[in-house]
Amino acid sequence: MLGIPTQALFGQLLIGLINGAFYALLSLGLSVIFGLLNIINFAHGAQYMMGAFVAYFLLQWAGLGYWWALLLAPLVVGLVGILLERAMLRWLYQLDHLYGLLLTFGLALVIEGVFRNEFGSSGLPYGIPPQLTGSYNLGFMFLPVYRAWVVVFSLVVCLATWYVVERTKLGAYLRAATENPALVQAFGINVPRMITLTYGFGVGLAALAGVLAAPIYQVNPLMGANMIIVVFAVVVIGGMGSIMGSIVTGFALGVVEGFTKVFYPEASNTVIFVIMALVLLVRPAGLFGRTA
C-alpha cells in the first residue's frame, strides 16, 4: 500500500497504539478532573514529570525499583495534588475556568523551572525493569516487551477508571455532585472530600503515566511540557470531560501520528493540531462531547 510493505504498516500501527496509550492515560486524568471539578489542570504535564522523578528518587535514594515506583509514585504525587487542591484550587471553583487554568499553568512553569534548575535538561537515566526487558519477534517487527506491557497496563487502567465513574455507585455520586453539589451534600455525602480525592486520583494517573514513561524516555524535567500540549489537543478533540472520549481519541491519535511519521515525518509534530482545528470547525464540542 502506497509503496510501503503491509508488514511495516502493522509495525507502525502497533507503535501508534503504544504512544496512544500515553495520550489516553494522560487525557483520561485531565478528563476526570475537568468532568468532576471543572478545573482545567494545566499542571498535568508537570505532575506526569514528577511521577517519573519520584520513580528515579525511589531508585536512587531508597533502592526501590520499578514495581514499587508504580505503586508509590502515584500515591506521593497524588498526595501533593491533594495538598494543592486543599490549599489553592478549592478557592477557585466558583470563579471562571480561566482562573484555575492560569493557576495550574503558572504552577507547571514553576515546578518545571525548579526541576530544570536542579537536574538540568538532558534528563537522567532510568532502566527498564529486568522482568520486562527483551522483545518479542512478531515476524513483521520486534516488539519490546516493555512497550507491550505499557499498552496492556494503560488499557486496563483506562477501562477500570471508566467503569468506576460510569457504572458504579461511587461514580454516580461523583457525577451527581458535579451536577448539583448542594443536593448531593443534603443526602449526607461529603462532597468537598470527594472532590479532593478525585483531584488526587487524576493527579495520580498523571504520575502513573510518568512512571510508565521513565524507562522509555529519559527522566527529564521537560518531558511533561513536551507532552501536555498534545494531550490537551487530544482532550479537545475527544470532547472536554468525556472519559470514553479521551480514551478512544488518545489511542486513535497515537495511531494517526504514527502513520504520519511514515508518510510525511516532517508533519508528525503538527498533525494532531490540524485535526484539532478541523474537529473544532465541524464539531465544536469535540467528537464525544455533549453540546452544553
Next chain:
Amino acid sequence: MTIARIVVLTTVAALMAAPVSAQISDGVVKIGVLNDQSSLYADLAGQGSVVAARMAVEDFGADKKGLKVEIVSADHQNKPDVGSQIARQWFDTDKVDVIVDVPNSGVALAINQIARDKGKALLVSGAATADLTGKACSPNTIHWTYDTWALANGTGNAIVKTGGDSWFFLTADYAFGHALERDTEAVVIKAGGKVLGKVRHPLNNQDFSSFLLQAQASKAKIIGLANAGGDTTNAIKQGAEFGIVKGGQNFAGLLVFVTDVHALGLPVAQGLILTETFYWDQNDRSRAFAKRFAERDRGIHPTMIHAGVYSAVTHYLKAIEALKGDDGTRVIAKMKETPTDDPLFGKGTIRADGRKIHPAYLFEVKKPSESKAPWDYYNLRATIPADQAFRPIDQGDCPLVKK
C-alpha cells in the same frame, strides 16, 4: 465551546511562552551569550556557556587591565525569529559588542547575517553547520569549536573504514540536521559506502520508535544520527529497546556531547564512536578547567561548546586589548591575523573564511567497567591533526576566499 476555546488559546500561548531572560546593562565591552537555556540543548550549552564566558573574563584579568567587561545572556528558545529579535535589541539598544555561542544552526545563520549588517562580531561555538564558513561566511563571524564537516570527516570516515558501509540517516529537520546529513553522506559515498535511506524528524522529538522501525527495515548496517542533545539520547535509548544493536545494526552518533553520554549512562552509551575537539580529561589544564567549571555549573563537566566559548572569549579580549577598540569588523580581522593560544585548545589559527583551526579527536565511549569515576567516559581512538580536521579552505565556496 468557550472552554474548548480557552484551552485552544492557552495551548497556543503555551507553545509560544517559554522563559525569556534578557538582562539589560551598559558597559564598555559587552558580551552577549545567546543560546538555548531551557530546552534540549540547555545542558550542552545553556548557562554553562555563560559560566565559561565569565571564567574567560576573570582569567584574562580584565579588571586589572582596566578593561570593563560585562556579560549578558538570553534564551533564544531554538527559534530563529526569537534569536534575531534579541540580537537586534542587543546590538541596537543594549550596546552589546559581540554575541557568542548560538547553538542551533538555524538561529546562528540568522544572526550571522544580522551581525554582518550591523558591523558587530559573532563568535559561534554551539552551532554546527559548516555553511557558516562556506556559502554564508562573513567578515564578522568566527566559527570556533567544530562543524558538520569535521564531524562527518571524523566519525563518518572512521565508521566506513571499519566496515560500516551502508547507512540510514535519522535527521533533525532543520539547517543543522540537513548540513550534517549532507556532509556525512558525502564522506560515506567518497569512502565507497552507500546511503540506503533517510528520515527527517521534527526538532525535539520524544518518540523515535516509528523512525527506528523504518531504519531497521532498511537493513542498513549503520544508523547515522544527524541530530543532537535530547534527540540523540532519546533515539539511542529507544534503539536499545528495539534491539537495534542486537539485530546487528549500529548507531553512529554524529554529534554526541559528554553531557549526552552522562544522560544516557554507560550501559547504553558504551562503544559509541564520536568526534569532539575537546574532552575535559585530556591534560592537566583541561582537568583544572573542568574542576572549576563543574563547581559553578551544577557539577556538569564542560562540553566542547563550553570550552570553545572560553577559548573564543579569551582570544576576543586579547584582540580588544591589542586594538584598544571594540569595532566588530576590526576586532574579527585582528583575531584572524593573530595566532590563538589558550589552555584548552593550545595553539591554533583562524582562517580567512572564519574557521578556527585545531585538532579533532575520535573518542570511543568506555565500557562501564573501564570508567573509574563519574564523568570518566571516553577512550581516545585517534587524533585528527589540525590541518586535516576541517574542510579545506578552497572547498567551502566562501566568497571571502580569493581563488
